[in-house]
Amino acid sequence: MHVHESKLYVVQEDQVLANWPLSDLRERRDQPSDDAMILSRLRDGLERLTVNDQLAMLALRQSAKNLRKSDVDYAQLRKIIVWAGGAVGAVLMIVFVIVPALAGQLAVLIPAESEQALGEASIGQIQWALSTFSDEPVRFCDQPAGVAAMDSLMARLEPFFETPFPVKLRIIDHDMQNAFAVPGGQIVVFDGLLQAAQSPEEVAGVIGHELGHVVHRDPLRLALRSAGTVGILGMVLGDFSGGALAVVLTEQLISASYAQDAEAAADAFGFKLLADSNLPSSPLGGFFDRIAELVGSSDGPMSHLASHPDIRARADAARAADVVKGDFIPILSAVQWQDLRDICRVSANHIGRSGG
Numbered sequence: 001m002h003v004h005e006s007k008l009y010v011v012q013e014d015q016v017l018a019n020w021p022l023s024d025l026r027e028r029r030d031q032p033s034d035d036a037m038i039l040s041r042l043r044d045g046l047e048r049l050t051v052n053d054q055l056a057m058l059a060l061r062q063s064a065k066n067l068r069k070s071d072v073d074y075a076q077l078r079k080i081i082v083w084a085g086g087a088v089g090a091v092l093m094i095v096f097v098i099v100p101a102l103a104g105q106l107a108v109l110i111p112a113e114s115e116q117a118l119g120e121a122s123i124g125q126i127q128w129a130l131s132t133f134s135d136e137p138v139r140f141c142d143q144p145a146g147v148a149a150m151d152s153l154m155a156r157l158e159p160f161f162e163t164p165f166p167v168k169l170r171i172i173d174h175d176m177q178n179a180f181a182v183p184g185g186q187i188v189v190f191d192g193l194l195q196a197a198q199s200p201e202e203v204a205g206v207i208g209h210e211l212g213h214v215v216h217r218d219p220l221r222l223a224l225r226s227a228g229t230v231g232i233l234g235m236v237l238g239d240f241s242g243g244a245l246a247v248v249l250t251e252q253l254i255s256a257s258y259a260q261d262a263e264a265a266a267d268a269f270g271f272k273l274l275a276d277s278n279l280p281s282s283p284l285g286g287f288f289d290r291i292a293e294l295v296g297s298s299d300g301p302m303s304h305l306a307s308h309p310d311i312r313a314r315a316d317a318a319r320a321a322d323v324v325k326g327d328f329i330p331i332l333s334a335v336q337w338q339d340l341r342d343i344c345r346v347s348a349n350h351i352g353r354s355g356g
Contacts, residue, residue: 008060010049018049022064039067112164112184115220119184122223123170126188130174141171141191146343149336153204156331160276161269163215169207173344179206181213183220191344197287200332200340204277205270205284205318212269218262267314271321278328285318 008025010018020041028038028048036052037060051057061067130138154169165185177192187210189203197203213219274281292311332340 008064018047020049022060023066025060025064025067026069027067110220115217116165116184118220118223119182119186122182123186123188126182127172130172134174139173141173141344143339143343143345145339146171146341149332149340150343152336153200153207153331153340156277156279157204157208157211157273160273161211161215167211167214171343179210181210181219183217183223185214187211187214194341194343196290199283200330200337201274201279201283202287203340204279204331205274205281205287208270208273208284209266211273212266213262215269216262216265218266267317268321271318275321275323277331278324279331280322280324280328281318282322285315285322288312288315288318 006022008020008022010020020039024041026040026042028040036050037057039049039051039060041047051060127138127140150169150171154167158167163185167185167187169187169189171189171191171194174190175192176190177196179187179189179193181187187207189207193206194203197206270284271281274284288311292315330337
């Protein structure tokens, strides 16, 4: 091998095996060698030449000025970037625009029986998910006096709303201060919220808000949106098994942060439901105020309720919507209220933790 004028000649037994223009030589940095130089013709050339003679390597580095030159086709690279950006934009449009719009349209077409079946499956998944983070299985509370008090609370509200399926209120034995609606008319209230509330009217206000989501079928829309989003991202990222769907859907239902207009509509529904039931909405405003004071940030046991739009404004709206100015018949008696708060307390023949 020798360098002559503007070319590199590879010679074996007086036979020229190759002659490469020095301007075409590129050193392959993706195939490094400590004691040799690996060359190709241009960056994408298929041929390789290994030079392990130190003097020849020095001569090549002095004579071949393009060894380290990049041969990237920037016009082609720009096309790739544009196409990649378009693909990402298309995925984002599908996830954030098309899927939510389709979810809204599909929600009104799905039969009530199918929605109830989805809700039952979701409840089981939620119970399982919460149990994985607990020392003991998380259970739904069924202390008889507490169940009777819960039924009495719902009986006061039921004449003033309609759904295509019976509404079922369930209390779950967990310290989280939270409540959410599940497809098919199920509302889950955590024992932690019962313990944080200062009156049954506050609990009724929270339930009224969740009933607004039930009536508007927001949980079904959220489930359809989550399923569609996870499915699309699964195809993009390679998760064709759908294993992430149950986990994401469970998390979505528990955190249940709907669009701001859906939250405002659920609040308005709850305020009207309380007024129709001759119950004040001001206690709910006080409940919102305490949430804002207790959380103080996006983290904490009440972060779900605080994550809804402008908690202080919601508190003011609850007080402004209160049309029950005088005395009212409490939704529960003092004894019933205590029974409801004790619904997760277990007797000797129950298994589970003691409610607080």
